[in-house]
Amino acid sequence: MNKVTKLISTALCLILLFTSVLPINIGAVSEDDFYVENIEKNKGVYLSPGADDTEIRVTWYGGKDDVDPIVKVSENENMTNSVSFTGTIHSNEKVERSNHVTVTGLEKGKTYYYVCCDGTNDTEVKSFKTVADGEDFSAMYVSDIHLTGESYDDPTLYQSAKNWENALVEATGRENISLILSGGDQATEGQPHEYYATFLPETLKSIPFAMAIGNHDVKRFTYDALANYPNTKTNNISKSLIHGDYYFVKGNALFLVLDSTNSSAADHYKFVKDAINENPDVKWRIMMFHHDLYGGHIESRESENKLLRALFTPIIDKFQIDLVLTGHSHRFSRSHVIYKGEITENLCDKTSVTDPEGTIYLNNGTLRVDPDSENQDIIDSDLKSEFIATDYISETKGIYNILTFTDDSLTIKSYTYGTEKPFTEFTINKTSQQGGHPDKPIQAWFVVGKYLGTVYNIINNISRKSEIRDRG
Ligand SMILES: [Fe+2]
Ligand SMILES: [Fe+2]
Numbered sequence: 001m002n003k004v005t006k007l008i009s010t011a012l013c014l015i016l017l018f019t020s021v022l023p024i025n026i027g028a029v030s031e032d033d034f035y036v037e038n039i040e041k042n043k044g045v046y047l048s049p050g051a052d053d054t055e056i057r058v059t060w061y062g063g064k065d066d067v068d069p070i071v072k073v074s075e076n077e078n079m080t081n082s083v084s085f086t087g088t089i090h091s092n093e094k095v096e097r098s099n100h101v102t103v104t105g106l107e108k109g110k111t112y113y114y115v116c117c118d119g120t121n122d123t124e125v126k127s128f129k130t131v132a133d134g135e136d137f138s139a140m141y142v143s144d145i146h147l148t149g150e151s152y153d154d155p156t157l158y159q160s161a162k163n164w165e166n167a168l169v170e171a172t173g174r175e176n177i178s179l180i181l182s183g184g185d186q187a188t189e190g191q192p193h194e195y196y197a198t199f200l201p202e203t204l205k206s207i208p209f210a211m212a213i214g215n216h217d218v219k220r221f222t223y224d225a226l227a228n229y230p231n232t233k234t235n236n237i238s239k240s241l242i243h244g245d246y247y248f249v250k251g252n253a254l255f256l257v258l259d260s261t262n263s264s265a266a267d268h269y270k271f272v273k274d275a276i277n278e279n280p281d282v283k284w285r286i287m288m289f290h291h292d293l294y295g296g297h298i299e300s301r302e303s304e305n306k307l308l309r310a311l312f313t314p315i316i317d318k319f320q321i322d323l324v325l326t327g328h329s330h331r332f333s334r335s336h337v338i339y340k341g342e343i344t345e346n347l348c349d350k351t352s353v354t355d356p357e358g359t360i361y362l363n364n365g366t367l368r369v370d371p372d373s374e375n376q377d378i379i380d381s382d383l384k385s386e387f388i389a390t391d392y393i394s395e396t397k398g399i400y401n402i403l404t405f406t407d408d409s410l411t412i413k414s415y416t417y418g419t420e421k422p423f424t425e426f427t428i429n430k431t432s433q434q435g436g437h438p439d440k441p442i443q444a445w446f447v448v449g450k451y452l453g454t455v456y457n458i459i460n461n462i463s464r465k466s467e468i469r470d471r472g
Contacts, residue, residue, distance in 0.1 A: 044196050045116055045123055046204040049179065049248040049255075051230040053108045053130045056208060058101045059228040061196070063089070064119025069099030073106075073114045079125060094192055095225035102230075108132045126205045131178050134407070137251045138175040142167065142400040143183030143290070143327025144366035146216070147194040154193075161197040163367045167400050167417050168203040174415075175402050179250050180207055183327035183364055184214025184260075184290030192222050210248070213259050214290040214328065218242050220468060229257070233271045238264040238457040241464050247275040253284035253405050256321070258312075260289035264457040265311040265450035272319050283433055284405055287321045292329040292363045294338065296385025297393070301329070311453045313341060314446040316359050320437035322428060323403075323410065324361045330368070332392040332399050332414060333384055334426060335361040339438060347389040352427040355436030360428060362412060365392065365399030372396075377416075379423065390424055392416070 048057040058071045069089060074082035087101030099118055106112065109132025116123040131137045145164050149157025171177060180203070187194035199209075210229070217223045221242060229246040236244070240262040247256045256275055258268055276285070293309050296302065316324060317340055337345040339358030347353060353360075373395040384391040392399065397416035404411045409429050413422040 042200075042205065043116065043118075043123055044199040045126070046199040047128055047206070047208045048228050049208040049210055049230065049250060050102060050104070050106075052249040053251070054104065054106045055230070056103050056106065056112075056128060056130070057228045057230070058087075058099075058103065058114065058116060059199075059226065060099050060116050060118070060123065061095075061097065062118060062120060063097055063099055067119030069101055070117045071101040071103055071114055072117065073103050073112050075110070075112060077113050077125060077127070079113060079115060090225045090228075092221050092225045094220055094222040098225045098228075100228040106130050109135060128206050128208070129178070131251045135251060136404065136406045137178040138402055138404045139179035139181055139250070140168070140171040140177050140400060140402055141181045141183070141288075141325050141362070141364060142367065143212075143325075143364040144185040144214070144330055144368060145182060145198065146185055146188050146366060146368035147197040148188040148368065149194065149197070152193045152196070157193060157197050160368065161200050163369075163398055163417075164198070165201040165203070167367055167398050168201050170417060171400055171402060171415075172203055172207070175404065177207055177402070180204070180209045181255070181288055181325060181403075182209065182211045183288055183325050184212040185216040185327060185366075186211055186214065187222070188216050188368075190217050190220035190222050195222055195226055210255065210257060210288070212257050212288050212290050213240075213243055213261060215261055218261050218464070218468070219471060231275065233267065233274075236264065236267040238262070238267060238454045238461065241461050241468075245271045247271075249279055249282055251405055252282060252407060253286055254279050254282040256285070256287045258287060258289040260291040260308065260312070260326075262457055263307075263311060263453035263460065265315065265446075265453040267454065268312070269315050269318075269450055272315050276319050281433060283407060283430065284323075284410055285319065285321045286323050286325065286403075287316060288325040290326065290328050292326045292331070292333075293324070294335050294361050294385055294387040295329050295331055295333040295363045295391070296388065297329050297331040297333070297381075297383050297391070309341065310449070313338075314443050314450070317438075317440075318442045320434065320439075321359050322356075322430070322435070323412075324359055326361065326363045327366070329363060330366040331363065331383075332365040332394075333361075333363045333388045334390050334412070334414070334424065335387050336389050338387060340443070343387060347426070350389070351425065352429060354429040355431055356428060357436040357438060360426075361387075362401065364401060365394060367398035367400070367417075369394065369396055369398055392423055 072082040337356040344357040
């Protein structure tokens with residue numbers, strides 16, 4: 001495609017941005033008082049990553065007026081010699097009070113205990129562990145967990161919360177997980193009770209939880225008051241409507257979390273460039289955002305996908321991203337090695353690659369499934385695009401992945417919930433910091449082309465804002 005055609009097609013595709021298809025419905029079970037009891041007890045506490053392993057962030061609901069949120073941290077379970085960290089209060093039309101506290105000065109490779117204080121009852125003592133220097137670590141990757149329900153006492157909400165909790169318990173039972181990554185669509189309608197259910201599981205009170213924003217999360221402003229992440233980008237030409245890009249370092253990996261509902265490629269480019277300049281020697285570069293670029297499973301979304309590939313892949317190629325984590329299509333897929341929109345290494349029937357000349361794209365399925373569906377699971381379907389090495393489609397089983405990072409390897413094990421062995425496993429090996437990534441300048445058309453997405457985002461934010469207000 002020549003430069004002019006590419007620019008025109010990009011502009012035309014912009015109007016087709018960000019359509020959504022509702023996910024599959026699930027069955028429902030109920031449990032009396034489930035939420036009331038838990039709301040009183042744990043206040044929706046969740047941990048999130050700090051800038052690196054010397055920090056952690058704590059977020060929870062509620063508190064007494066005029067009392068600052070405080071997290072007390074101790075090396076002892078009885079909380080002796082605790083150190084206090086004071087945070088800030090965040091609120092908007094959907095969230096009355098969300099407390100955000102950043103705990104700093106942590107030693108790597110240590111267990112800490114903490115309580116949250118806000119002028120009402122303190123939370124129960126919980127613990128977390130930091131990753132030691134040079135230590136291998138594992139992260140769970142999930143997307144489209146889709147907490148769903150009309151109110152706190154809707155049995156459907158309880159069921160989706162149980163699906164989520166079950167997956168967390170199973171994954172953390174398999175490996176020593178130090179990080180939970182969620183690629184967007186946490187809350188189907190973006191409602192406060194859906195996020196409350198998202199933060200309910202005990203696992204999120206001891207392992208940091210990093211979320212990307214999905215098209216369902218941007219239905220309301222709730223997420224904006226609840227997301228508590230480091231290194232957020234603030235000097236945008238066109239900022240995200242809700243929250244925005246952020247990054248953090250865990251062990252020897254840099255995690256770049258992008259808002260793919262923001263089409264401003266110029267801003268994403270600057271964000272990634274700055275993050276990498278700040279962390280040039282971190283071995284693994286992982287990017288996470290919501291939209292599935294290469295899966296090809298949903299024909300009606302291919303116009304949007306073409307646009308998103310035009311906006312995001314030049315950044316991924318230029319900055320030598322090893323692995324891109326996405327979701328949205330509710331279809332699992334893992335790609336071949338891709339660089340500049342071409343397959344540089346076919347990975348069919350391979351279980352590893354060393355120094356790949358490009359990027360691998362891993363798209364998760366969903367936890368929003370119907371165990372009673374009569375549709376059979378399909379592996380290596382005919383529906384995947386030519387860019388995909390393997391896929392898995394299931395309407396009955398939730399899907400998640402465990403990524404294990406060592407200094408020279410990144411292993412991805414992909415599981416369906418409730419099965420003993422991964423349905424697929426793949427390892428990326430790197431023999432140097434750069435690995436096999438080509439070191440070439442940004443594609444020429446993108447120098448100007450990235451601003452098309454920015455202009456569109458400025459316009460789109462106006463209409464999106466009004467749609468959210470109308471939704472209430
Ligand atoms: Fe989704
Ligand atoms: Fe989505």
